[in-house]
Amino acid sequence: MSKPKYPGFDTLALHAGQSPDPATGSRAVPIYQTTSYVFRDTEHAASLFNMERAGHVYSRISNPTVAVLEERVAALEGGVGAIATASGQAALHLAVATLMGSGDHIVASAALYGGSHNLLGYTLKRFGIETTFVVPRDLQAWKKAIRPSTKLLFGETLGNPGLDVLDIPAVAAIAHEAKVPLLVDATFTTPYLLQPFAHGADLLYHSATKFLGGHGVAIAGVLVDSGRFDWEASGKFATLTAPYEGFHGMDFEEESGTRAFLLRARREGLRDFGACMAPMTAFQILQGVETLHLRMPRHVESTRKVVAYLKTNSAVQKVVYPELPEHPDHELAKKLLPLGCGAVLSFEIKGGRPAGKKFIESLRVFSHLANVGDAKSLVIHPATTTHYRMSDDDLQRAGITAGTVRLSIGLEDAQDLIDDLDRALKASQK
């Protein structure tokens, strides 16, 4: 008897989560543009509300179109399930709010997207949740920062914008020793390039706005649970292991050890905070996910060509991409990211801010905007945009200088991208 085989990544990207629509036979995922669902009778209604039957009640809690995306991303990541949210930021907030409250503490990588840094460093502090930021590759700093009140370790698979590679196995081991989970933002890598659960992460999320969607038309997030973290054994997560008055006295971990986190996140987090995904958005993101396995290799291939070009340009002081031998995480990248280090890179232009300004304004193919992971190539100056609220010290710790330029390499002809960069770099030095 031979070993059975799982469907491949490409097949899951196209099919997971959806069988042809039972009502119409529709092959494409239908957009269930509805707020609510008619109950069969009063008993059916009560059973749905009390979690005795599976199904949909109200689209803030779940929706058939959104559920396809959730299941598909969970399948691609190897998780037990997922919750789609209004944005990547909503996914991060949902994870934090499900696990902790006032008086609790997070240890996070300092190399974060500026929005995540704002949430952890400023906004959550107002609600009594403190965060200590550490240099992601300093493993001792992660350990030292852990307090008795620490409930979560958090980092990005590829830090923003210094492209620090998070040592997921090592940081996960530190988290597990402290009986807390590791959450990672896997936006830059997507499940095509890296599956964080296979390396020890417990929870992950995506800003699906980026590579999962790929087309830059919808703001979206997805939070995925590996189902592997033992909340009961940890003893630190009363939100999951003690009866919750807000939901019939439910002890979520007792209901299901593997589903406890997602049960609470959906039954409380979506219900009360309400940052759900719209069905149209789910449909749009699904169109992107269906071609993720085709797009990511092309993104990586073109990025490598652009990196090679920038390395030879005299107007460029430094190129930051983990596949370069001089990158401090190069060896780790080879281990964790054998298919490539994504499509985002940064470089320092000679001439500081004035040169940077000229460079950006001379580009014709690259679009100057605050996003990454689009099919179109993008450029931004982090110090004046995505990271502008960070102090100089925090900027330095995140590996950003006044001359840092971040590129997100799209799916255009790679030579057109190189020609555009070449023209703009020349203009920047005049």
Next chain:
Amino acid sequence: MFAYTAGRAFDEAKPTVVFVHGAGLDHSSFLLQSRYFAYHGWNVLALDLPGHGRTPGSPISSVRGMAEWVFKAVAADKFAIVGHSMGSLVALECAASAPSRVERIALIGTAYPMKVGEAFLDAAKRDHYDAFDMHTIWGHAAQVPLGGDPTPGMWMYGDTQARLERLAPGVLYADLKACNDYVLEGDVSCPALFILGERDMMTPPRAAKAIQEKLPNAKTVRVNFSGHSLMSEAPDATLDALIGFLRT
């Protein structure tokens, strides 16, 4: 020992239904169904056998031993048993060995004899991940990875893998071997219900024929499109079949 009760206190005036899970799994296999009965007039005890879920200890190496453990774990004088896969064998054994206590049995995804393939047993004996893969893939209908989980946002394969990864070494092998070795001695006279998945690869409906012949008065519900994990693949059909059976 742990038994899920949906947080409801035991009420002597109510009938009791005991849920027994399959190999390598735990009480949460019956997440929706056990919760339903707890809120509809029943005392529910969804057990975690030793070494599974929240019940510590070494796994019990025989179905007979599991049945004896169930009788010690359940205080009610009389009760119904709903068993899935290995749990269905435990239900059979309980019904045969203590007919005065077991009022009726529902057998979900069952086969008799429940022979386990050599490759599966061997991989489990070696605690090799291949055993988890076989459990996951054969434990669901072929369309599951390409279909939709009835519970919004969940991925059945991932959930099964995560549960199996929580097991201590040797537990899955002990369970599978207990299934493989089980021989029913004695007769089952209480009312019985078979709930079988038409697309079950682990225990296809034809594999239940021998035990169906031993229980000529039993009823059978065959669930279209479902594989072995009927409680999660076809939760409503499974629940409706149980409601029809336990309420009569």
